[in-house]
Each structure stands twice: as structure tokens, then as C-alpha cells.
Amino acid sequence: DTGVSQNPRHKITKRGQNVTFRCDPISEHNRLYWYRQTLGQGPEFLTYFQNEAQLEKSRLLSDRFSAERPKGSFSTLEIQRTEQGDSAMYLCASSLTSGWKETQYFGPGTRLLVL
Amino acid sequence: AQSVTQPDIHITVSEGASLELRCNYSYGATPYLFWYVQSPGQGLQLLLKYFSGDTLVQGIKGFEAEFKRSQSSFNLRKPSVHWSDAAEYFCAVGPYGQNFVFGPGTRLSVLP
Numbered sequence A: 001d002t003g004v005s006q007n008p009r010h011k012i013t014k015r016g017q018n019v020t021f022r023c024d025p026i027s028e029h030n031r032l033y034w035y036r037q038t039l040g041q042g043p044e045f046l047t048y049f050q051n052e053a054q055l056e057k058s059r060l061l062s063d064r065f066s067a068e069r070p071k072g073s074f075s076t077l078e079i080q081r082t083e084q085g086d087s088a089m090y091l092c093a094s095s096l097t098s099g100w101k102e103t104q105y106f107g108p109g110t111r112l113l114v115l
Numbered sequence B: 001a002q003s004v005t006q007p008d009i010h011i012t013v014s015e016g017a018s019l020e021l022r023c024n025y026s027y028g029a030t031p032y033l034f035w036y037v038q039s040p041g042q043g044l045q046l047l048l049k050y051f052s053g054d055t056l057v058q059g060i061k062g063f064e065a066e067f068k069r070s071q072s073s074f075n076l077r078k079p080s081v082h083w084s085d086a087a088e089y090f091c092a093v094g095p096y097g098q099n100f101v102f103g104p105g106t107r108l109s110v111l112p
Helices: none
Strands: A005-007 A010-013 A019-024 A031-037 A044-050 A053-057 A065-068 A075-079 A088-095 A110-114 B003-005 B010-014 B019-021 B024-026 B033-038 B044-050 B056-058 B064-068 B073-078 B087-093 B106-111
Touching: A005 A088, A010 A019, A019 A088, A019 A110, A031 A075, A044 A065, A075 A088, B003 B087, B010 B019, B019 B106, B024 B073, B033 B064, B033 B073, B044 B056, B044 B064, B044 B073, B073 B087
Parallel strands: A010 A110, B010 B106
Antiparallel strands: A005 A019, A019 A075, A031 A044, A031 A088, A044 A053, A065 A075, A088 A110, B003 B024, B019 B073, B033 B044, B033 B087, B056 B064, B064 B073, B087 B106
8 A cells, every 4th residue: 555645756946937746645545635834834725635526725725726636546736827935845645534534644745946 | 713733833852751742722523633743854644643532542653642622632742752753743633624724833853
């Protein structure tokens, strides 16, 4: 049972460029989450999917952010027209729902630096 | 809205000493509580979780936590700290989605 994987692990881009991150969840996990973590802070919820449906989006997720999970397996998070304030660690987590009792397992994260 | 506070931003202990990291939560219903650990530049690893039942839960790496409803606390403990325990520790309260909230974290340093 492999864990959650994320690619790339690091991304450096120039302001105004678009970036895309990928997350591969634990197989058969039906929920997939995206979080953002800035230095010295805890992760902040961005969005989550149940299978291919995007069920919730945080107010942190501006119009420049879009996430997809087209076949209910891997997910992508795209940031358009990046800004320096987008520099952060982007974490993905997956879970297998069982009523309300749910445990999220995290990937290693993608660290984004916008110059 | 639920929230989590971790009063200690940074704690330093000597190797072999005992450890207690504090976590207080605010949640309107029965909380689901978690502790995660994050090494520098890495993702989060689950240490332990509480859903219901016995209020003292055991986790990996010799950690345990005790749920105290009257104090809205879920403190993490370890009887003897190892140098490899140096990391950032996050408490979180569930259940899921926007209602899954992390605390700001406590950074643990271990002196040889």
C-alpha cells in the first residue's frame, strides 16, 4: 500500500506564470484534499473531492486556483497568474470515508516559490 | 466555527526527558482529534487519533494523548524524548472538509 505521492516536490516560477501540481492518493481512497501551508503555520484547507465531485472550496481558493479530479483518482491543482503571495507548501491528503470517522493521510507536499 | 490552539510555539527538552505538548480545541459537537508530526520540508505523518471510547489513546513512536472533555484539551505526551523527535507537531480537530482545522503547531527542539 503506497502512500500519497505529489509531484513535483519543488517548483520555482516567475510571477505571472501558471503552475500545475499533481497528487496521487492512496488507492481506493475516495476523498482527496488540498491544503496550503505557509511558513510557521498549520495547514489551511483549500478544497476537497469525493470521488470526482468537488464538494467544498475555501474562500482562500481565489479564481486563479482550480482543482480537478477527473476520474476520481489523481488530482491536479492549477494556479494561474501566480503571485508572490502564492509561495507556500501545497499539501495533498486522502482518506477512505467511514461515516464521520475519517483519517486523512498526507503526501510529502509541493513547495512553490514565486519570484 | 471550530478552532484549535497550541499555546506553546516552541519547546526545548533534553533527550531522555518527558514531553507534553498542549492542545485546546473549540468544537460544538463530539470532536474527532488528531496529532500529526512534520519534519522539515516534509508532509504530515499521523501520530494518533481519537474518535470515541477510551480517552487515553496510544500512537506510534511511543506517543500517547489524553482527551479531557471538561478542559477541551487533547495533550500529547511522551515519557522519554529521542533526538529524532525534533519536529513540528500539529493538533487538529475534525470531522472533515472545511470543518477539519489545524492548530498553529508547536516546534520541538531536543538537546543532546
